[in-house]
Amino acid sequence: MKITELFDRGEFVVSAEVGPPKGINIDHVIEEAKTYLSGITAVNVTDNQSSVMRLGSLATCKALLDAGLNPIFQLTCRDRNRIALQSDLLSAAMFGIENILCLTGDHTKLGDHPGAKPVFDLDSVSLIHTVKLLESGVDLGGNALVGDPPKFAKGAVVSPCSDSVDAQLAKMERKVLAGVDYFQTQAVFEPEKFIAFMEKAKQFGKPVQLGIIIPKGAAMARYMNNNVAGVHVPDDMLAELAADKERAKAGITGVEIAARVIKACRPYCQGVHIMALGWEKHVPALLEQAGI
Amino acid sequence: MLITELKSKEVLESLLTGKVFIINCHGCKEVSFPEKEAEEFEKELLAAGKVTGILTTDYICNPENLQVRLERRRAMIDEADAVLVLSCGVGVQTVAEYLTPKPVFAGCDTVRLPGFQGVTPQEFDCGQCGECYLNYTGGICPITACSKSLVNGQCGGSKNGKCEVDPNMECGWERIYRRLEATGRLDMLKCPTQVRNFATDAEVTK
Numbered sequence: 001m002k003i004t005e006l007f008d009r010g011e012f013v014v015s016a017e018v019g020p021p022k023g024i025n026i027d028h029v030i031e032e033a034k035t036y037l038s039g040i041t042a043v044n045v046t047d048n049q050s051s052v053m054r055l056g057s058l059a060t061c062k063a064l065l066d067a068g069l070n071p072i073f074q075l076t077c078r079d080r081n082r083i084a085l086q087s088d089l090l091s092a093a094m095f096g097i098e099n100i101l102c103l104t105g106d107h108t109k110l111g112d113h114p115g116a117k118p119v120f121d122l123d124s125v126s127l128i129h130t131v132k133l134l135e136s137g138v139d140l141g142g143n144a145l146v147g148d149p150p151k152f153a154k155g156a157v158v159s160p161c162s163d164s165v166d167a168q169l170a171k172m173e174r175k176v177l178a179g180v181d182y183f184q185t186q187a188v189f190e191p192e193k194f195i196a197f198m199e200k201a202k203q204f205g206k207p208v209q210l211g212i213i214i215p216k217g218a219a220m221a222r223y224m225n226n227n228v229a230g231v232h233v234p235d236d237m238l239a240e241l242a243a244d245k246e247r248a249k250a251g252i253t254g255v256e257i258a259a260r261v262i263k264a265c266r267p268y269c270q271g272v273h274i275m276a277l278g279w280e281k282h283v284p285a286l287l288e289q290a291g292i
Numbered sequence: 293m294l295i296t297e298l299k300s301k302e303v304l305e306s307l308l309t310g311k312v313f314i315i316n317c318h319g320c321k322e323v324s325f326p327e328k329e330a331e332e333f334e335k336e337l338l339a340a341g342k343v344t345g346i347l348t349t350d351y352i353c354n355p356e357n358l359q360v361r362l363e364r365r366r367a368m369i370d371e372a373d374a375v376l377v378l379s380c381g382v383g384v385q386t387v388a389e390y391l392t393p394k395p396v397f398a399g400c401d402t403v404r405l406p407g408f409q410g411v412t413p414q415e416f417d418c419g420q421c422g423e424c425y426l427n428y429t430g431g432i433c434p435i436t437a438c439s440k441s442l443v444n445g446q447c448g449g450s451k452n453g454k455c456e457v458d459p460n461m462e463c464g465w466e467r468i469y470r471r472l473e474a475t476g477r478l479d480m481l482k483c484p485t486q487v488r489n490f491a492t493d494a495e496v497t498k
Contacts, residue, residue, distance in 0.1 A: 082487075104440065104442065104447045104448075106449060107439055109457050110456060110457070120440045120442065121488070123440070123443070123447070125444035125445065125485050125486075126485050126486065126487045129485040129487070157448060158448075159448045162450070163453065164450060164463070164466050167445070167446045167465060170469065171444075171446050171481075173482060174444055174445050174485070177485070178485050227451075229448055229449050229451040230448055
């Protein structure tokens, strides 16, 4: 099911994210998704996240679909040129995958194959433009498709707590002009920044899902502050995570923090996207505490 | 070696809405410059009364030299609404940086030719991609200033203004945003989606 149908009905859309393993055994990934994520609307599958080579997003999406879940196929422009990207989009549509998320992708130098050639033939904006063309029955080369064109709910990302938020808003507008249907955001820990961002972003009239990471401890939060673009965990949350290590380790503190952020931001957005990073088991508790 | 080719008349005319100061760079020995085409185009602009001055010179990529030559013509530059530079991508970027907040436009596309590469300043680089983007980006090259060579805006990877690939490298698209803001041209960011044509790119055609 296209998640845009739910946005159109005014529902608060909840999605979460799974990362494919570095190998071919995915039974545990599917089982975890079925156990903890079957109650939510859709499940994102990351595409060689952080430029680390893993099992493919498309194959994992198909496995989730077969297990009765509703996948969101993430595509980055780092590893494939326009021919391969369009081919994978057709393949996804053939499998019955209806939701996609278009990203530029991290640079190859950040991952586990730093010597790899970065492609970036297209970027997030021109990829959305390409999907729109395919949906109209024509490919990026101007050639007609044979038979039914694919149809997707087309998502993209934006970073509301970025230190260059004006440039992010400008890029967001380009994605809107290219034809995107919905947005998911980078992880938010500062509701006031998110609310200020949404005041400016609401002019675009596209649904936005608040990005959430459940912080696993003070060390992880500090790591994100130093290394992850657009993510900042404020000092009071760091102190909260550091105060009781056992509580933080058990996920109790992280879930409390994430639930507070969701509650504060909920009136300003149209859904939430949870990047559990292996803590899928805490998603049901988080949703319950956040009152969703 | 490189060739500079004049952009199409429609593109040039769309750039020049008011008065213009023109810089022709006959370049270093590495550059083949479209002298005849440039002269014809400039004659038409002169006849239409749109030109405040023309500087025809060489090595505009040398910032010190360029500064002396531009300052001598400061009144003509101030009178113009924009500056049109007919040179390779390095020359346009050198002029655009020096003259900010004056809008500076590239009149040429830069195409690679096999052979020895000329001397260029370290701060600016031209990828010789054959479809110059400098007019969309305030005179900062997104092909060489962005580690992903993105042509549709900033990715999500900059932190504290620095590139995710190299903490010593400024995010090219943040520089572009600031330049467009300083020159009053932020509306350029709403230009149509750009799709690169690698058939003209040095990397593919070599």
